[in-house]
Amino acid sequence: MTSFSPVDVQIPNSHFIGGKAFNRGEEMDVWRPSDGQAYASISVADLDLVDHAVENAWQAFQQSNWATQSPRDRAKVMKRWADLIEADVNVLAPLEAMGSTRPILAATQWDIPFCAEGIRFFAEFADKCGGEVIPTANGSLGMTITEPYGVVGAIAPWNFPLVMASWKIAPAMAAGNAVVLKPSEMTPFSVVRLAELAIEAGIPPGIFNVVQGDGRVGDAICRHPRISKVTFTGSTKTGALIMTACAQTGTKPVTLELGGKSPQLVFDDIKSIDKVARRIAAAITTNAGQVCVAGSRLLVQKGIADQLVSRISDIFTEMVSGPTWQSDVTMSPIISSRELDRIDGVVQRTVQQGGELFAGGGRLDEENRTFYKPTILTNVNMSMEAVHDEIFGPVLCVETFDSDDDALQLASHPSYGLSAGLHTADLNRAMRMVKALEAGTVWVNRYGRSWDFAIPTGGFKSSGIGKDLGRFAYEANQKTKSVLIDFSADEA
Numbered sequence: 486m487t488s489f490s491p492v493d494v495q496i497p498n499s500h501f502i503g504g505k506a507f508n509r510g511e512e513m514d515v516w517r518p519s520d521g522q523a524y525a526s527i528s529v530a531d532l533d534l535v536d537h538a539v540e541n542a543w544q545a546f547q548q549s550n551w552a553t554q555s556p557r558d559r560a561k562v563m564k565r566w567a568d569l570i571e572a573d574v575n576v577l578a579p580l581e582a583m584g585s586t587r588p589i590l591a592a593t594q595w596d597i598p599f600c601a602e603g604i605r606f607f608a609e610f611a612d613k614c615g616g617e618v619i620p621t622a623n624g625s626l627g628m629t630i631t632e633p634y635g636v637v638g639a640i641a642p643w644n645f646p647l648v649m650a651s652w653k654i655a656p657a658m659a660a661g662n663a664v665v666l667k668p669s670e671m672t673p674f675s676v677v678r679l680a681e682l683a684i685e686a687g688i689p690p691g692i693f694n695v696v697q698g699d700g701r702v703g704d705a706i707c708r709h710p711r712i713s714k715v716t717f718t719g720s721t722k723t724g725a726l727i728m729t730a731c732a733q734t735g736t737k738p739v740t741l742e743l744g745g746k747s748p749q750l751v752f753d754d755i756k757s758i759d760k761v762a763r764r765i766a767a768a769i770t771t772n773a774g775q776v777c778v779a780g781s782r783l784l785v786q787k788g789i790a791d792q793l794v795s796r797i798s799d800i801f802t803e804m805v806s807g808p809t810w811q812s813d814v815t816m817s818p819i820i821s822s823r824e825l826d827r828i829d830g831v832v833q834r835t836v837q838q839g840g841e842l843f844a845g846g847g848r849l850d851e852e853n854r855t856f857y858k859p860t861i862l863t864n865v866n867m868s869m870e871a872v873h874d875e876i877f878g879p880v881l882c883v884e885t886f887d888s889d890d891d892a893l894q895l896a897s898h899p900s901y902g903l904s905a906g907l908h909t910a911d912l913n914r915a916m917r918m919v920k921a922l923e924a925g926t927v928w929v930n931r932y933g934r935s936w937d938f939a940i941p942t943g944g945f946k947s948s949g950i951g952k953d954l955g956r957f958a959y960e961a962n963q964k965t966k967s968v969l970i971d972f973s974a975d976e977a
Contacts, residue, residue, distance in 0.1 A: 486507075489810050490810065491524065491583045493519070494579050494580055494594070496525045496584075496674050497523050497677040498515075498522075498526060498528075498674060499697075500528065500694075500695060500696050500697050500852075501530070501677050501695040502537065502541050502696070503691045503694070504690025505547070505690070506681070506708055508528040509530075510528035510529045510530050510697075510767055511529050511531075512528060512699070513526060513528075513586065513670060514526050515527055515671065515673060515674075515698070517584060518575070518809070518817075518820050520819075520855070521822055523690075525584075527697040528696070529702065530698045530705075532705050535702060535706060536705075538665050538694045539636055539709045540661035540704070541662065541694060541709075542691055543663065543693070544635045544647075544691060545691025545692050546633075546635050546636060546662065546691075548850035549691070549692065550664070550687035550689070551658075551661060551688070551692050551844045554962070556661075556662050557612045557844050559606075559611045559661065560659070562622065562686055562688055563604055563607070563608035563611075563655070563938070564604075564605055564608050566686035566688060566840045567608070567680060568601070568686075569597060569686050570597065570682055574597045575598075576626070577597050577675060577679075577737050577822065578596070578625070579595050581647055581820050581907050582810055583808040583810055584646075584673075584675070584773055585644075585673055585809070585820075586643075586644065586773060586818055586965075587645070587776055588811075588817060589812055589814075590808045590812050590813075591772075592809075597646050599648055599936070603648070603954075605702035606655070606731075607659040607959055608655070608659050610656070611659050611660070612863055615630075615631050616629040616631050616965070621957055624747060625971045625973075626968075626969070626970045626971060627970075628967075629691050629965050630966045631960075631963040631965055632708070632963060632965075633660050633662040633963055633966070634738075634778060634962065635662060635663070636662065636665060636691060637653075637663070637664050637710050637715070637962060638654075638665050638667075638705045638707060638715045639657065639664055639666040639716050639717075640666075640667050640706065640707075640711040640717040641666060641676070642669055643671040643773070644772055644777075645776075646668060646676065646778060648739075650668060653666065653953075654882070656959045656961070657962045658692065659690070659959060660962040661777075663692045664692070664693050665694045665695075665696060665712070666693070666694065667695075667702050668901075670697065670698060671812070671820055674698050677695055677895065679693075680693050699790040701715075702763060703841045704726070704730050707727050708733070708734040712737065714738045715739045715740075716740040716741075716961075717741050718744065721743040721875075721948070727739060738951075738961070739951070740902075740943075740949075740951035740953065741949045741950045741951065742942065742943055743777070743783075743944060743947060743949040744777060744901060744903070744947070745779070745783065745824050745901050745902075745903030745953075746782060746873070746875050746900075746901040747871075747901075747903055747905055747906070748781065748782040749768060749906040749907075749908065749920075750785075750896060751754070751765070751789070751793060751908040751909075751910075752786050752892075752908065752910075753784065753788045753789045754910045754913065755908050756810070756910055757909060758792055758793055758796055760882070762797045762800055763787070764932050765767040765908075765909070766800040768858070768933060770804060771879045772878050773816060773817040773818065773856075774878045774880060775819070775820060775878065777937070777946065778926070780904075781882060782881075782884070783882065783883045784892055785884075785886070786860065786886060786892075787885045789921075790883070792825075794861060794863065798844040800823060800859075801844060801845065805959060806818075816859070816879075818855040819857050820853070822854060825854070825857055828876055828877070828878035829846075829880075830855055831871050832847075832860060832876075834870050835870050836862075838869045838870065839864065839869070840863070840882075841862065841863045842861075844860060844881070845860030845865045846860050847882060850974050855877055860880045860881065866896075872884075873898075875901070884940050889914060890915070893922070893927070896923075898923075900947045901944070901946060902923040902945030902946040902947075903948035904924050904926040904929075905922045905927050905928070905929045907922075907927065907929045907930070908929075908930060909930070923945055923948070925942065925944040926943075927938070927964050938954050939954075940955055941955030941957045941958065942954050942955075948962065
Protein backbone atom coordinates (compact mmCIF):
# COMPACT_ATOMS: atom_id res chain seq x y z
CA MET A 486 0.00 0.00 0.00
CA THR A 487 1.20 3.52 -0.74
CA SER A 488 1.21 6.60 1.45
CA PHE A 489 -2.09 7.69 2.98
CA SER A 490 -3.53 10.60 4.90
CA PRO A 491 -4.27 9.91 8.58
CA VAL A 492 -7.38 12.13 8.44
CA ASP A 493 -9.00 9.57 6.12
CA VAL A 494 -8.71 6.67 8.59
CA GLN A 495 -11.86 5.63 10.46
CA ILE A 496 -11.03 4.74 14.06
CA PRO A 497 -12.97 2.01 15.92
CA ASN A 498 -12.38 3.53 19.37
CA SER A 499 -14.44 1.23 21.53
CA HIS A 500 -14.53 -1.82 23.72
CA PHE A 501 -15.79 -4.95 21.99
CA ILE A 502 -17.74 -7.33 24.22
CA GLY A 503 -20.23 -10.02 23.30
CA GLY A 504 -19.94 -9.25 19.61
CA LYS A 505 -20.77 -5.56 20.02
CA ALA A 506 -18.79 -2.33 20.13
CA PHE A 507 -19.65 0.25 22.77
CA ASN A 508 -18.07 2.96 24.90
CA ARG A 509 -18.21 3.27 28.67
CA GLY A 510 -15.73 4.69 31.15
CA GLU A 511 -13.52 7.71 31.65
CA GLU A 512 -11.88 9.05 28.50
CA MET A 513 -8.14 8.78 27.80
CA ASP A 514 -6.37 10.50 24.91
CA VAL A 515 -4.38 8.40 22.45
CA TRP A 516 -1.33 9.98 20.80
CA ARG A 517 0.23 9.33 17.40
CA PRO A 518 3.92 8.40 17.66
CA SER A 519 4.81 9.98 14.32
CA ASP A 520 3.92 13.53 15.28
CA GLY A 521 3.03 13.43 18.96
CA GLN A 522 -0.54 14.55 18.27
CA ALA A 523 -3.62 13.36 20.17
CA TYR A 524 -5.80 11.89 17.45
CA ALA A 525 -8.48 9.90 19.31
CA SER A 526 -9.53 8.69 22.74
CA ILE A 527 -10.55 5.47 24.42
CA SER A 528 -12.96 4.73 27.24
CA VAL A 529 -11.05 3.13 30.11
CA ALA A 530 -12.79 0.05 31.47
CA ASP A 531 -13.60 0.02 35.18
CA LEU A 532 -13.80 -3.11 37.33
CA ASP A 533 -17.49 -3.59 36.54
CA LEU A 534 -16.83 -3.52 32.81
CA VAL A 535 -13.93 -5.97 33.10
CA ASP A 536 -16.23 -8.26 35.09
CA HIS A 537 -18.92 -7.87 32.42
CA ALA A 538 -16.44 -8.81 29.67
CA VAL A 539 -15.13 -11.86 31.53
CA GLU A 540 -18.60 -13.08 32.47
CA ASN A 541 -19.72 -12.59 28.88
CA ALA A 542 -16.74 -14.64 27.70
CA TRP A 543 -17.54 -17.33 30.26
CA GLN A 544 -21.17 -17.54 29.15
CA ALA A 545 -20.08 -17.77 25.51
CA PHE A 546 -17.64 -20.53 26.40
CA GLN A 547 -20.38 -22.43 28.27
CA GLN A 548 -23.31 -21.87 25.94
CA SER A 549 -21.92 -21.53 22.41
CA ASN A 550 -20.63 -24.55 20.53
CA TRP A 551 -17.14 -23.09 20.18
CA ALA A 552 -15.35 -25.57 22.46
CA THR A 553 -17.65 -28.54 21.84
CA GLN A 554 -18.06 -28.48 18.06
CA SER A 555 -15.98 -30.59 15.75
CA PRO A 556 -12.40 -29.29 16.00
CA ARG A 557 -12.25 -29.28 12.21
CA ASP A 558 -15.25 -26.98 12.04
CA ARG A 559 -13.60 -24.63 14.55
CA ALA A 560 -10.51 -24.61 12.35
CA LYS A 561 -12.59 -23.74 9.29
CA VAL A 562 -14.09 -20.70 11.03
CA MET A 563 -10.67 -19.47 12.13
CA LYS A 564 -9.30 -19.88 8.62
CA ARG A 565 -12.24 -17.86 7.30
CA TRP A 566 -11.31 -15.20 9.87
CA ALA A 567 -7.71 -15.21 8.60
CA ASP A 568 -8.92 -14.79 5.02
CA LEU A 569 -11.03 -11.78 6.03
CA ILE A 570 -8.05 -10.22 7.83
CA GLU A 571 -5.84 -10.63 4.78
CA ALA A 572 -8.51 -9.19 2.50
CA ASP A 573 -8.97 -6.24 4.86
CA VAL A 574 -5.38 -5.04 4.48
CA ASN A 575 -6.42 -1.65 3.07
CA VAL A 576 -8.35 -0.97 6.28
CA LEU A 577 -6.13 -2.69 8.83
CA ALA A 578 -2.73 -1.51 7.57
CA PRO A 579 -3.45 2.25 7.71
CA LEU A 580 -5.15 1.81 11.08
CA GLU A 581 -2.12 -0.09 12.40
CA ALA A 582 0.44 2.29 10.88
CA MET A 583 -1.18 5.55 11.92
CA GLY A 584 -1.43 4.75 15.61
CA SER A 585 1.72 2.66 16.12
CA THR A 586 5.40 2.68 15.24
CA ARG A 587 4.88 0.42 12.23
CA PRO A 588 5.47 2.10 8.82
CA ILE A 589 2.70 1.55 6.29
CA LEU A 590 4.88 -0.56 4.01
CA ALA A 591 5.84 -2.87 6.90
CA ALA A 592 2.25 -3.11 8.09
CA THR A 593 1.04 -3.98 4.59
CA GLN A 594 3.74 -6.46 3.64
CA TRP A 595 4.46 -8.05 7.01
CA ASP A 596 2.16 -7.30 9.95
CA ILE A 597 -1.23 -8.00 8.37
CA PRO A 598 -0.21 -11.12 6.38
CA PHE A 599 1.80 -12.43 9.35
CA CYS A 600 -1.19 -11.99 11.65
CA ALA A 601 -3.49 -13.84 9.25
CA GLU A 602 -1.05 -16.69 8.61
CA GLY A 603 -0.46 -17.12 12.35
CA ILE A 604 -4.19 -17.63 12.87
CA ARG A 605 -4.24 -20.22 10.09
CA PHE A 606 -1.27 -22.01 11.64
CA PHE A 607 -2.90 -22.39 15.04
CA ALA A 608 -6.27 -23.29 13.53
CA GLU A 609 -4.63 -26.41 12.09
CA PHE A 610 -3.84 -27.68 15.61
CA ALA A 611 -7.54 -27.90 16.51
CA ASP A 612 -7.95 -31.44 15.10
CA LYS A 613 -4.33 -32.56 15.20
CA CYS A 614 -3.24 -32.12 18.80
CA GLY A 615 -4.94 -33.81 21.75
CA GLY A 616 -4.58 -36.54 24.33
CA GLU A 617 -2.81 -39.85 24.08
CA VAL A 618 -3.09 -43.47 25.20
CA ILE A 619 -0.73 -44.32 28.08
CA PRO A 620 0.88 -47.79 28.50
CA THR A 621 -0.72 -49.49 31.52
CA ALA A 622 -1.15 -53.02 32.92
CA ASN A 623 -3.33 -55.58 31.13
CA GLY A 624 -6.99 -55.15 31.98
CA SER A 625 -6.86 -51.38 32.10
CA LEU A 626 -6.67 -48.44 29.74
CA GLY A 627 -4.78 -45.26 30.58
CA MET A 628 -5.19 -42.09 28.57
CA THR A 629 -5.08 -38.33 28.73
CA ILE A 630 -7.79 -35.95 27.56
CA THR A 631 -7.07 -32.31 26.74
CA GLU A 632 -9.64 -29.60 27.45
CA PRO A 633 -9.68 -25.82 27.06
CA TYR A 634 -9.18 -23.75 30.21
CA GLY A 635 -12.30 -21.66 29.65
CA VAL A 636 -11.49 -17.93 29.57
CA VAL A 637 -7.95 -16.78 28.78
CA GLY A 638 -6.83 -13.27 29.68
CA ALA A 639 -4.46 -11.79 27.09
CA ILE A 640 -2.42 -8.60 27.49
CA ALA A 641 -0.68 -7.39 24.33
CA PRO A 642 2.11 -4.81 23.89
CA TRP A 643 2.25 -1.71 21.72
CA ASN A 644 5.28 -2.46 19.52
CA PHE A 645 3.54 -4.91 17.13
CA PRO A 646 -0.12 -4.50 18.09
CA LEU A 647 -1.78 -6.92 15.67
CA VAL A 648 0.98 -9.49 15.45
CA MET A 649 1.46 -9.77 19.20
CA ALA A 650 -2.30 -9.92 19.77
CA SER A 651 -2.60 -12.76 17.26
CA TRP A 652 0.11 -14.71 19.10
CA LYS A 653 -2.09 -14.58 22.19
CA ILE A 654 -5.58 -15.05 20.84
CA ALA A 655 -4.98 -17.56 18.00
CA PRO A 656 -3.69 -20.53 20.06
CA ALA A 657 -6.17 -19.84 22.86
CA MET A 658 -9.17 -19.76 20.54
CA ALA A 659 -8.00 -22.67 18.39
CA ALA A 660 -7.81 -24.73 21.60
CA GLY A 661 -11.47 -23.91 22.32
CA ASN A 662 -11.12 -21.05 24.81
CA ALA A 663 -12.81 -17.68 24.97
CA VAL A 664 -10.49 -14.66 25.21
CA VAL A 665 -10.57 -11.27 26.90
CA LEU A 666 -7.83 -9.14 25.35
CA LYS A 667 -6.44 -5.87 26.65
CA PRO A 668 -4.36 -4.11 24.02
CA SER A 669 -1.89 -1.42 25.00
CA GLU A 670 -3.56 1.90 25.72
CA MET A 671 -1.03 3.43 23.30
CA THR A 672 -2.15 1.24 20.34
CA PRO A 673 -5.73 0.22 21.12
CA PHE A 674 -7.64 0.36 17.87
CA SER A 675 -6.56 -2.20 15.26
CA VAL A 676 -7.54 -5.17 17.45
CA VAL A 677 -11.11 -3.86 17.59
CA ARG A 678 -11.27 -4.23 13.83
CA LEU A 679 -9.87 -7.74 14.31
CA ALA A 680 -12.79 -8.49 16.66
CA GLU A 681 -15.31 -7.14 14.15
CA LEU A 682 -13.91 -9.47 11.49
CA ALA A 683 -14.14 -12.40 13.91
CA ILE A 684 -17.90 -11.95 14.13
CA GLU A 685 -18.12 -11.65 10.34
CA ALA A 686 -16.22 -14.94 10.04
CA GLY A 687 -18.73 -16.75 12.25
CA ILE A 688 -16.91 -16.86 15.57
CA PRO A 689 -19.64 -16.77 18.26
CA PRO A 690 -20.20 -13.45 20.05
CA GLY A 691 -18.32 -13.35 23.34
CA ILE A 692 -15.54 -15.73 22.30
CA PHE A 693 -13.22 -12.82 21.46
CA ASN A 694 -13.59 -9.65 23.53
CA VAL A 695 -11.52 -6.45 23.73
CA VAL A 696 -11.41 -4.20 26.79
CA GLN A 697 -9.56 -0.90 26.64
CA GLY A 698 -7.51 0.77 29.34
CA ASP A 699 -4.23 1.05 31.16
CA GLY A 700 -2.43 -1.23 33.59
CA ARG A 701 -5.32 -1.16 36.04
CA VAL A 702 -7.43 -3.03 33.49
CA GLY A 703 -4.69 -5.61 32.94
CA ASP A 704 -4.42 -6.12 36.68
CA ALA A 705 -8.18 -6.64 36.94
CA ILE A 706 -8.06 -9.26 34.20
CA CYS A 707 -5.27 -11.13 35.99
CA ARG A 708 -7.15 -11.10 39.29
CA HIS A 709 -10.56 -12.11 37.96
CA PRO A 710 -11.61 -15.53 39.31
CA ARG A 711 -13.12 -16.58 35.94
CA ILE A 712 -9.82 -16.04 34.14
CA SER A 713 -8.13 -19.44 34.10
CA LYS A 714 -4.92 -18.56 32.26
CA VAL A 715 -3.02 -15.32 31.47
CA THR A 716 -0.69 -14.62 28.55
CA PHE A 717 1.41 -11.45 28.31
CA THR A 718 4.19 -9.89 26.26
CA GLY A 719 6.02 -6.89 27.67
CA SER A 720 8.61 -5.79 30.17
CA THR A 721 10.13 -8.04 32.82
CA LYS A 722 8.95 -5.65 35.53
CA THR A 723 5.33 -5.84 34.39
CA GLY A 724 5.61 -9.61 33.97
CA ALA A 725 6.54 -9.91 37.66
CA LEU A 726 3.49 -7.83 38.61
CA ILE A 727 1.27 -10.12 36.51
CA MET A 728 2.66 -13.23 38.20
CA THR A 729 2.00 -11.63 41.58
CA ALA A 730 -1.58 -10.70 40.69
CA CYS A 731 -2.30 -14.21 39.41
CA ALA A 732 -0.81 -15.84 42.51
CA GLN A 733 -2.63 -13.57 44.95
CA THR A 734 -6.06 -14.39 43.55
CA GLY A 735 -5.75 -18.13 43.02
CA THR A 736 -2.85 -19.66 41.16
CA LYS A 737 -3.27 -19.87 37.39
CA PRO A 738 -0.81 -20.63 34.59
CA VAL A 739 0.92 -17.77 32.81
CA THR A 740 2.82 -17.42 29.56
CA LEU A 741 5.22 -14.49 29.68
CA GLU A 742 7.45 -13.23 26.87
CA LEU A 743 9.50 -10.53 28.57
CA GLY A 744 12.53 -8.31 28.12
CA GLY A 745 15.82 -9.03 26.43
CA LYS A 746 19.33 -7.72 25.98
CA SER A 747 20.32 -9.93 23.10
CA PRO A 748 23.93 -10.38 21.95
CA GLN A 749 25.12 -10.76 18.36
CA LEU A 750 28.44 -12.57 18.15
CA VAL A 751 30.49 -11.88 15.00
CA PHE A 752 33.63 -13.90 14.27
CA ASP A 753 36.46 -12.94 11.94
CA ASP A 754 35.76 -15.80 9.52
CA ILE A 755 32.59 -14.21 8.12
CA LYS A 756 32.61 -14.05 4.32
CA SER A 757 31.07 -10.59 3.85
CA ILE A 758 31.47 -7.60 6.15
CA ASP A 759 28.73 -5.77 4.26
CA LYS A 760 26.12 -8.52 4.52
CA VAL A 761 26.71 -9.03 8.23
CA ALA A 762 26.74 -5.27 8.84
CA ARG A 763 23.34 -4.93 7.17
CA ARG A 764 21.99 -7.83 9.18
CA ILE A 765 23.19 -6.30 12.43
CA ALA A 766 21.94 -2.84 11.50
CA ALA A 767 18.48 -4.23 10.73
CA ALA A 768 18.42 -6.11 14.02
CA ILE A 769 18.70 -2.86 16.01
CA THR A 770 16.83 -0.43 13.73
CA THR A 771 13.75 -2.51 12.85
CA ASN A 772 10.85 -0.74 14.55
CA ALA A 773 13.50 1.67 15.89
CA GLY A 774 14.84 -1.04 18.18
CA GLN A 775 11.48 -1.32 19.94
CA VAL A 776 11.58 -5.11 19.71
CA CYS A 777 12.04 -7.50 22.61
CA VAL A 778 14.57 -9.55 20.61
CA ALA A 779 16.46 -6.52 19.26
CA GLY A 780 20.14 -7.38 18.77
CA SER A 781 21.32 -4.58 21.02
CA ARG A 782 24.75 -5.96 22.02
CA LEU A 783 27.33 -6.41 19.25
CA LEU A 784 30.22 -8.67 20.30
CA VAL A 785 32.81 -8.70 17.51
CA GLN A 786 36.22 -10.33 17.18
CA LYS A 787 38.90 -7.65 17.43
CA GLY A 788 40.47 -8.12 14.00
CA ILE A 789 37.34 -6.98 12.13
CA ALA A 790 35.77 -4.72 14.74
CA ASP A 791 36.76 -1.34 13.30
CA GLN A 792 35.71 -2.24 9.76
CA LEU A 793 32.40 -3.76 10.83
CA VAL A 794 31.37 -0.94 13.17
CA SER A 795 32.28 1.68 10.58
CA ARG A 796 30.14 -0.08 7.96
CA ILE A 797 27.17 -0.32 10.34
CA SER A 798 27.49 3.39 11.02
CA ASP A 799 27.36 4.10 7.28
CA ILE A 800 24.23 1.97 6.92
CA PHE A 801 22.55 3.91 9.71
CA THR A 802 22.83 7.06 7.58
CA GLU A 803 20.75 5.39 4.86
CA MET A 804 17.70 5.09 7.11
CA VAL A 805 14.70 7.23 6.12
CA SER A 806 12.69 8.68 9.01
CA GLY A 807 9.23 10.10 8.66
CA PRO A 808 5.58 9.66 9.57
CA THR A 809 4.45 6.05 9.46
CA TRP A 810 1.85 6.92 6.83
CA GLN A 811 4.58 7.63 4.22
CA SER A 812 5.55 4.63 2.12
CA ASP A 813 9.28 5.44 1.86
CA VAL A 814 9.87 5.38 5.63
CA THR A 815 12.38 2.78 6.87
CA MET A 816 13.02 4.18 10.37
CA SER A 817 10.15 4.12 12.85
CA PRO A 818 9.37 6.78 15.45
CA ILE A 819 9.73 6.16 19.16
CA ILE A 820 6.36 5.36 20.71
CA SER A 821 6.25 8.57 22.80
CA SER A 822 8.35 11.60 23.69
CA ARG A 823 8.57 10.25 27.23
CA GLU A 824 10.15 7.04 25.96
CA LEU A 825 12.51 8.99 23.71
CA ASP A 826 13.69 11.04 26.69
CA ARG A 827 14.25 7.83 28.65
CA ILE A 828 16.30 6.31 25.81
CA ASP A 829 18.42 9.43 25.47
CA GLY A 830 18.93 9.52 29.23
CA VAL A 831 20.38 6.00 29.17
CA VAL A 832 22.75 6.95 26.34
CA GLN A 833 23.92 10.14 28.02
CA ARG A 834 24.48 8.45 31.38
CA THR A 835 26.47 5.67 29.70
CA VAL A 836 28.72 8.27 28.08
CA GLN A 837 29.20 9.83 31.50
CA GLN A 838 30.17 6.37 32.79
CA GLY A 839 32.96 6.17 30.22
CA GLY A 840 31.24 4.90 27.07
CA GLU A 841 32.05 6.56 23.75
CA LEU A 842 29.42 7.83 21.32
CA PHE A 843 30.64 6.45 17.98
CA ALA A 844 27.53 7.46 16.02
CA GLY A 845 24.10 9.01 16.55
CA GLY A 846 22.74 9.98 19.92
CA GLY A 847 19.88 12.42 20.45
CA ARG A 848 16.77 13.39 18.51
CA LEU A 849 16.88 13.36 14.75
CA ASP A 850 16.14 17.12 14.75
CA GLU A 851 13.90 19.55 16.53
CA GLU A 852 11.10 19.14 13.98
CA ASN A 853 11.08 15.35 14.38
CA ARG A 854 10.99 15.11 18.13
CA THR A 855 9.71 11.54 18.17
CA PHE A 856 12.58 10.11 16.11
CA TYR A 857 15.89 9.02 17.66
CA LYS A 858 19.12 8.74 15.72
CA PRO A 859 20.44 5.19 15.31
CA THR A 860 23.23 5.11 17.86
CA ILE A 861 26.46 3.19 18.41
CA LEU A 862 28.20 3.12 21.79
CA THR A 863 31.74 1.75 22.08
CA ASN A 864 34.17 1.28 24.98
CA VAL A 865 31.36 -0.13 27.10
CA ASN A 866 31.00 -3.03 29.53
CA MET A 867 28.30 -4.81 31.53
CA SER A 868 28.58 -2.40 34.44
CA MET A 869 27.21 0.41 32.26
CA GLU A 870 23.51 1.13 32.01
CA ALA A 871 23.21 0.84 28.22
CA VAL A 872 24.78 -2.62 28.26
CA HIS A 873 23.03 -3.98 31.33
CA ASP A 874 19.48 -2.62 30.90
CA GLU A 875 16.97 -3.11 28.11
CA ILE A 876 16.81 0.21 26.23
CA PHE A 877 14.05 -0.57 23.72
CA GLY A 878 15.45 1.89 21.22
CA PRO A 879 17.92 2.02 18.27
CA VAL A 880 21.05 1.84 20.43
CA LEU A 881 23.83 -0.66 19.66
CA CYS A 882 26.50 -1.36 22.30
CA VAL A 883 29.79 -2.71 20.95
CA GLU A 884 32.32 -4.90 22.78
CA THR A 885 35.25 -6.85 21.33
CA PHE A 886 36.70 -10.27 22.10
CA ASP A 887 39.70 -12.45 21.22
CA SER A 888 38.57 -16.07 21.67
CA ASP A 889 35.39 -18.15 21.64
CA ASP A 890 35.49 -18.36 25.42
CA ASP A 891 35.79 -14.57 25.67
CA ALA A 892 32.76 -14.22 23.39
CA LEU A 893 30.65 -16.56 25.52
CA GLN A 894 31.64 -14.75 28.69
CA LEU A 895 30.63 -11.39 27.21
CA ALA A 896 27.38 -12.84 25.82
CA SER A 897 26.15 -14.01 29.21
CA HIS A 898 23.76 -11.55 30.86
CA PRO A 899 22.96 -11.72 34.58
CA SER A 900 19.21 -11.33 34.00
CA TYR A 901 18.16 -11.77 30.38
CA GLY A 902 18.22 -14.78 28.07
CA LEU A 903 15.72 -14.12 25.30
CA SER A 904 17.68 -14.47 22.06
CA ALA A 905 21.14 -14.38 20.51
CA GLY A 906 22.72 -14.22 17.08
CA LEU A 907 25.82 -15.96 15.70
CA HIS A 908 27.65 -14.87 12.57
CA THR A 909 30.36 -17.34 11.51
CA ALA A 910 31.36 -19.56 8.61
CA ASP A 911 32.53 -22.31 10.98
CA LEU A 912 29.73 -24.83 11.52
CA ASN A 913 31.51 -26.57 14.39
CA ARG A 914 31.93 -23.26 16.21
CA ALA A 915 28.30 -22.39 15.56
CA MET A 916 27.07 -25.64 17.09
CA ARG A 917 29.31 -25.26 20.15
CA MET A 918 28.02 -21.75 20.66
CA VAL A 919 24.37 -22.72 20.15
CA LYS A 920 24.68 -25.24 22.98
CA ALA A 921 26.55 -22.87 25.29
CA LEU A 922 24.52 -19.67 24.88
CA GLU A 923 21.87 -18.98 27.53
CA ALA A 924 19.05 -17.90 25.23
CA GLY A 925 15.62 -19.23 24.33
CA THR A 926 16.27 -18.58 20.62
CA VAL A 927 19.60 -18.60 18.78
CA TRP A 928 19.87 -17.45 15.16
CA VAL A 929 22.87 -18.49 13.08
CA ASN A 930 23.88 -16.33 10.09
CA ARG A 931 20.56 -14.49 10.30
CA TYR A 932 18.81 -12.40 12.91
CA GLY A 933 15.09 -12.27 13.50
CA ARG A 934 12.02 -14.43 13.18
CA SER A 935 10.85 -16.05 9.97
CA TRP A 936 7.45 -17.27 8.77
CA ASP A 937 8.17 -20.64 10.36
CA PHE A 938 5.41 -20.48 12.95
CA ALA A 939 6.29 -23.99 14.11
CA ILE A 940 9.45 -22.67 15.80
CA PRO A 941 8.55 -21.57 19.35
CA THR A 942 9.80 -18.32 20.86
CA GLY A 943 10.39 -17.51 24.50
CA GLY A 944 13.19 -16.74 26.91
CA PHE A 945 15.32 -18.06 29.73
CA LYS A 946 16.01 -16.38 33.08
CA SER A 947 14.01 -13.16 33.52
CA SER A 948 13.11 -13.10 29.83
CA GLY A 949 9.99 -15.14 30.36
CA ILE A 950 8.08 -18.33 31.09
CA GLY A 951 6.59 -20.59 28.45
CA LYS A 952 6.55 -20.18 24.68
CA ASP A 953 4.71 -18.27 22.01
CA LEU A 954 4.34 -19.89 18.58
CA GLY A 955 4.80 -23.55 17.82
CA ARG A 956 3.02 -26.56 19.26
CA PHE A 957 4.04 -25.47 22.75
CA ALA A 958 1.87 -22.34 22.52
CA TYR A 959 -1.19 -24.35 21.53
CA GLU A 960 -0.71 -26.96 24.24
CA ALA A 961 -0.25 -24.23 26.87
CA ASN A 962 -3.89 -23.24 26.28
CA GLN A 963 -5.30 -26.63 27.26
CA LYS A 964 -5.38 -28.52 30.53
CA THR A 965 -4.78 -32.26 30.70
CA LYS A 966 -7.04 -34.78 32.41
CA SER A 967 -5.74 -38.27 33.24
CA VAL A 968 -8.07 -41.24 32.87
CA LEU A 969 -7.57 -44.86 34.02
CA ILE A 970 -10.21 -47.48 33.15
CA ASP A 971 -10.35 -51.04 34.44
CA PHE A 972 -12.25 -53.28 32.03
CA SER A 973 -11.69 -56.82 33.33
CA ALA A 974 -14.92 -58.84 33.71
CA ASP A 975 -14.97 -58.91 37.52
CA GLU A 976 -14.65 -55.11 37.82
CA ALA A 977 -18.03 -54.24 36.26
